[in-house]
Amino acid sequence: MTLKYANRMDQVKGLETREIIKFIGKSDIISFAGGLPAPELFPLEELKEISAKVLEECGSDALQYVPTDGYLPLREMIAERMQKTGVKTSAENILIINGSQQGIDFSGKLFLNPGDVVISEKPCYLGAIGAFRSYQAKFVDIPIDNDGIKVGELEKTLSQTPKAKLIYVTPDFQNPTGISWSVTRRKEFIEVVNKFHLPVIEDNPYGEIRFEGKNIPPIKAFDTEGNVVFLGTFSKILCPGFRIGWICASRELVKKYTMLKEVADLQCNTMAQREVALYLSEYDITININKIRQVYKRRRDLMIQIIKEEFPPEAKYSVPEGGLFLWIEFPKHINGRELLEKTLQEKVAFVPGGCFYPNGGHENSIRLNFSNMPEEKIVVGMKRLAKIIHKEL
Amino acid sequence: MTLKYANRMDQVKGLETREIIKFIGKSDIISFAGGLPAPELFPLEELKEISAKVLEECGSDALQYVPTDGYLPLREMIAERMQKTGVKTSAENILIINGSQQGIDFSGKLFLNPGDVVISEKPCYLGAIGAFRSYQAKFVDIPIDNDGIKVGELEKTLSQTPKAKLIYVTPDFQNPTGISWSVTRRKEFIEVVNKFHLPVIEDNPYGEIRFEGKNIPPIKAFDTEGNVVFLGTFSKILCPGFRIGWICASRELVKKYTMLKEVADLQCNTMAQREVALYLSEYDITININKIRQVYKRRRDLMIQIIKEEFPPEAKYSVPEGGLFLWIEFPKHINGRELLEKTLQEKVAFVPGGCFYPNGGHENSIRLNFSNMPEEKIVVGMKRLAKIIHKEL
Numbered sequence: 001m002t003l004k005y006a007n008r009m010d011q012v013k014g015l016e017t018r019e020i021i022k023f024i025g026k027s028d029i030i031s032f033a034g035g036l037p038a039p040e041l042f043p044l045e046e047l048k049e050i051s052a053k054v055l056e057e058c059g060s061d062a063l064q065y066v067p068t069d070g071y072l073p074l075r076e077m078i079a080e081r082m083q084k085t086g087v088k089t090s091a092e093n094i095l096i097i098n099g100s101q102q103g104i105d106f107s108g109k110l111f112l113n114p115g116d117v118v119i120s121e122k123p124c125y126l127g128a129i130g131a132f133r134s135y136q137a138k139f140v141d142i143p144i145d146n147d148g149i150k151v152g153e154l155e156k157t158l159s160q161t162p163k164a165k166l167i168y169v170t171p172d173f174q175n176p177t178g179i180s181w182s183v184t185r186r187k188e189f190i191e192v193v194n195k196f197h198l199p200v201i202e203d204n205p206y207g208e209i210r211f212e213g214k215n216i217p218p219i220k221a222f223d224t225e226g227n228v229v230f231l232g233t234f235s236k237i238l239c240p241g242f243r244i245g246w247i248c249a250s251r252e253l254v255k256k257y258t259m260l261k262e263v264a265d266l267q268c269n270t271m272a273q274r275e276v277a278l279y280l281s282e283y284d285i286t287i288n289i290n291k292i293r294q295v296y297k298r299r300r301d302l303m304i305q306i307i308k309e310e311f312p313p314e315a316k317y318s319v320p321e322g323g324l325f326l327w328i329e330f331p332k333h334i335n336g337r338e339l340l341e342k343t344l345q346e347k348v349a350f351v352p353g354g355c356f357y358p359n360g361g362h363e364n365s366i367r368l369n370f371s372n373m374p375e376e377k378i379v380v381g382m383k384r385l386a387k388i389i390h391k392e393l
Numbered sequence: 394m395t396l397k398y399a400n401r402m403d404q405v406k407g408l409e410t411r412e413i414i415k416f417i418g419k420s421d422i423i424s425f426a427g428g429l430p431a432p433e434l435f436p437l438e439e440l441k442e443i444s445a446k447v448l449e450e451c452g453s454d455a456l457q458y459v460p461t462d463g464y465l466p467l468r469e470m471i472a473e474r475m476q477k478t479g480v481k482t483s484a485e486n487i488l489i490i491n492g493s494q495q496g497i498d499f500s501g502k503l504f505l506n507p508g509d510v511v512i513s514e515k516p517c518y519l520g521a522i523g524a525f526r527s528y529q530a531k532f533v534d535i536p537i538d539n540d541g542i543k544v545g546e547l548e549k550t551l552s553q554t555p556k557a558k559l560i561y562v563t564p565d566f567q568n569p570t571g572i573s574w575s576v577t578r579r580k581e582f583i584e585v586v587n588k589f590h591l592p593v594i595e596d597n598p599y600g601e602i603r604f605e606g607k608n609i610p611p612i613k614a615f616d617t618e619g620n621v622v623f624l625g626t627f628s629k630i631l632c633p634g635f636r637i638g639w640i641c642a643s644r645e646l647v648k649k650y651t652m653l654k655e656v657a658d659l660q661c662n663t664m665a666q667r668e669v670a671l672y673l674s675e676y677d678i679t680i681n682i683n684k685i686r687q688v689y690k691r692r693r694d695l696m697i698q699i700i701k702e703e704f705p706p707e708a709k710y711s712v713p714e715g716g717l718f719l720w721i722e723f724p725k726h727i728n729g730r731e732l733l734e735k736t737l738q739e740k741v742a743f744v745p746g747g748c749f750y751p752n753g754g755h756e757n758s759i760r761l762n763f764s765n766m767p768e769e770k771i772v773v774g775m776k777r778l779a780k781i782i783h784k785e786l
Contacts, residue, residue: 003592003620004558005649006506006528015655039453047456048448055441060432063440063632098491098658105657109527113399130656134502135399165397199396227396239456241663256398262408263523264498265491269662270634 008114011133015126016355030381033349035175035324036372041292042239046283047275053282054274062271068262069254070096070246071270074277078232078246081280085207086221087230089248095257096268099245100205100231104128106247106260107166107201107229108135116165119157121149123327123356123365125175125203128168139358140164144174148181151188158196167193167200171219172207173323176356176367180321183216190222199253200228205236205245208289210322211297226250234276236324237289242272293322299370300326302378310386312393324371327353330364334392337363342388348381401507404526408519409748423774426742428568428717429765434685435632439676440668446675447667455664461655462647463489463639464663467670471625471639474673478600479614480623482641488650489661492638493598496624497521499640499653500559500594501528509558512550514542516749516758518568518596521561532751533557537567541574544581551589560586560593564612565600566716569749569760573714576609583615592646593621598629598638601682603715604690619643627669629717630682635665686715692763693719695771703779705786717764720746723757727785730756735781741774 054062069075075091082089097103104127112118114136120128122141129139140161142154148171158164169189171181181189193200202219220230226249233245247257261267279285300319303326307317311328318327330336336352343349353365373381447455462468468484475482490496497520505511507529513521515534522532533554535547541564551557562582564574574582586593595612613623619642626638640650654660672678693712696719700710704721711720723729729745736742746758766774 002645003504003590006502006504006509006558008506009503009649012649012652012656014652034458036458039457042453042456044448044453044456048445051444051448052441055437055444060435060437060632063435063437063634064432065427065429065633098662101656102658109399110402111396111399113401116399127656127659134653134656165399197396239453240458241456243658243660243662252395256402256405259405259407260527263405263494263520263527264657265495265636266520267636269491269636269665272662272664 008134008136011136013130015130016351029344029347029349030373030377031349032368032370032373032381033351034372035369037236037240037324038292038295038371041295043283043288046279050275050279050282054271054278058274062274064270066267066270066273068267069258070094070268071273071277074273077277077280082230082248086217087248092251093248093254095247095254095261096273097245097247097261098243098265098268099235099240100203100233101127101131103229103231103245103247104168104201104203105131106257106264107199108132108137109260110256111166111199112137113165115163117161117163119154119161119164119167120358121169121174123176123353123362124168124358125170126355128203129358132168141358144177144179146179148179148185149189151185151192154189155192158192164196164198167198168203169200169219170203172204173209173320175206175323176325176351176353177327178318178320178323178325180216186216186219187222190219190224193227194225197225198227201231202228203231205233206323208237209292209296209324211293211300213321220248229253237285237292238276238279242269242276244268244272244276296324296371299373299375299378302375303368303370303382306379306382306386310383312390314393315389324369326368326370328366328368330389331393332364335363336366339366339388339392343385346384346388348384401527401529404529406523408523409744420740422737422740422742423766423770424742425761425763425766425774426744427765428762430629430633430717431685431688431764434688436676436681439672443668443671443675447664447671451667455667457663459660459663459666461660462651463487463661464666464670467666470670470673475623475641479610480641485644486641486647488640488647488654489666490638490640490654491636491658491661492628492633493596493624493626494520494524496622496638496640497561497594497596498524499650499657500592500622501525501530502653503649504559504592505530506558508556510554510556512547512554512557512560513751514562514567516569516746516755517561517751518563519748521596522751525561534751537570537572539572541572541578542582544578544585547582548585551585557589557591560591561596562593562612563596565597566602566713568599568716569718569744569746570720571711571713571716571718573609579609579612580615583612583617586620587618590618591620594624595621596624598626599716601630602685602689602717604686604693606714613641622646630678630685631669631672635662635669637661637665637669689717689764692766692768692771695768696761696763696775699772699775699779703776705783707786708782717762719761719763721759721761722746723782724786725757728756729759732759732781732785736778739777739781741777
């Protein structure tokens with residue numbers, strides 16, 4: 001006899017990307033699937049030193065409970081880094097969380113009643129779809145173009161959707177498309193959302209991984225009403241295994257999020273918080289980030305070169321200026337999920353684009369990750385992909 | 394203008410213990426408040442070695458994403474340790490979580506609709522009250538005696554409470570009372586709950602910290618229906634800063650919990666998982682646990698000795714056979730919260746007993762932690778406490 005679950009569990013499903021990561025971990029598959037950073041770029045030697053130093057200098061303090069909001073020097077350093085991007089903030093506006101995924105989950109818990117509507121980009125990060133669905137949200141997704149979310153459509157939707165409770169966006173090198181919003185679009189966006197007084201969750205895991213073009217301030221920098229909640233993480237600029245991210249928001253909101261963190265898991269890993277803080281104070285993380293930018297740019301370039309040379313011209317692709325992903329759209333009769341079954345036989349993986357549409361459809365697209373595989377594997381994998389796609393078209 | 398929160402937020406409050414930890418961290422207060430383990434007993438030298446070895450041997454694997462369910466060798470070792478307590482289990486029944494608090498939160502999310510009833514002990518761990526309330530639960534709390542929950546009252550309540558959806562218990566050295574359930578009571582309990590087919594969350598952070606008396610198998614060991622979810626943690630037997638705990642449950646339930654973990658925060662800290670695993674394989678953790686047992690026993694003995702010698706006889710106290718806490722009940726006119734205000738002026742802290750009653754009342758009690766303070770501070774703090782209590786009576 002099965003136990004009786006809460007109603008919300010009808011909407012909770014496993015994340016397909018996590019399934020793929022698990023599957024691939026055991027195989028010789030060339031994976032363009034997960035959002036894994038390049039492990040060879042983790043500053044391993046530095047982190048060995050840092051890790052030893054934290055235990056040497058802080059002793060048992062590095063292993064004990066700490067207050068829920070997080071290790072204060074780390075919160076101060078994060079606030080300082082955010083200020084450099086144009087966000088007026090201080091340590092009191094920062095809560096340390098287990099990567100930005102936890103910030104998405106808490107945002108759902110904080111704002112969403114069953115049946116409430118999340119306004120998202122179309123397509124949208126599938127981990128956000130999963131998290132918000134677990135609070136029984138519905139989605140209305142707004143089309144995007146190369147400059148970001150279409151604010152005209154956003155305004156129209158907001159005025160017609162009284163159940164809209166939260167706006168979730170990833171303006172920098174969006175997961176899955178790689179698209180980044182222009183400055184103008186960011187300002188127009190804030191103007192629109194200010195009229196409706198809704199919380200905006202700005203998920204920004206990739207903002208610092210820019211290969212080309214000018215740095216653009218986060219939406220939070222244009223926020224005049226305190227409605228924007230910025231989610232950051234060290235997963236892509238240092239390493240994901242630490243599970244250290246942060247929320248940057250108004251003090252009132254940070255207080256609410258902190259209460260949710262308390263009942264969720266008390267606090268983040270104490271040692272990891274101190275390790276990140278010591279790393280930031282002893283090393284220049286921008287040197288590490290620049291290395292990441294160079295390597296990922298080469299990998300993106302290589303991937304796009306092969307698409308240009310080997311893919312059929314019907315495959316329309318994005319050229320992201322940064323981040324980890326690019327996006328391909330095929331003619332309607334190609335189905336990404338069916339394509340994956342075929343490419344897995346040739347030991348190549350990606351994520352079918354349909355996963356990123358909360359209301360279904362759009363199966364004729366795929367997301368490719370270019371950060372995790374070394375160049376030689378990108379060449380082999382992309383050529384295999386091209387061959388299969390030619391057969392399908 | 395304030396943003397509109399979800400309805401559940403009306404019931405989310407900060408945990409008073411976390412507030413006290415934060416407050417005390419900055420002061421010279423003698424604290425019997427938080428549930429902090431003794432930091433001088435963390436195996437610091439061993440963990441220095443382990444931490445260096447993990448990075449040396451595993452390299453960037455220790456810093457990368459891993460599957461949500463956790464590092465397999467750790468899950469295997471946990472399953473093996475659980476088998477020794479009488480629970481038939483394997484790695485497939487284990488999910489790694491951020492301390493047992495996350496298991497409580499996930500249990501609320503998995504089982505509770507708004508208005509559902511949680512059956513708990515009376516009193517009950519306040520972190521569980523906070524977590525379940527965040528899913529808009531109501532509480533019906535069942536009295537306990539020295540052998541555990543009163544199963545007659547439990548059965549009566551279950552048959553009269555159709556909205557009962559989940560039973561939360563801490564049968565080993567309960568937080569806050571320190572009481573441990575007898576074997577007979579555990580068996581009777583399982584007999585009763587089997588009739589009602591409800592999930593039982595067995596929260597067991599202190600089970601291994603036994604000073605005297607015979608080891609007793611967890612309730613999970615008597616579970617014939619797969620309804621018991623066991624929550625364990627390394628916080629009290631190794632260190633809390635790692636945030637590594639586990640869920641041990643049926644495969645069906647572990648699958649559900651894993652989905653919740655995915656959308657909540659993807660996974661636990663990779664390095665900490667490997668550190669705990671390597672520690673378990675390179676060292677005998679029972680040596681560490683025995684050290685903890687001896688020290689905590691001396692501290693408990695000392696605390697009880699001072700209560701006997703210096704407290705007024707109207708103060709009724711528990712004599713726990715293990716764990717971190719003891720419990721004092723005063724005559725009705727003494728209010729624990731008011732008492733705390735007075736003792737804080739004399740720089741002594743504890744947690745007022747009223748915090749542990751989800752439905753209020755019972756303010757004439759206090760919880761004392763004996764694990765965190767060294768003996769000389771226990772003597773000074775308890776004598777100060779005795780003096781103030783004498784004045785109040």
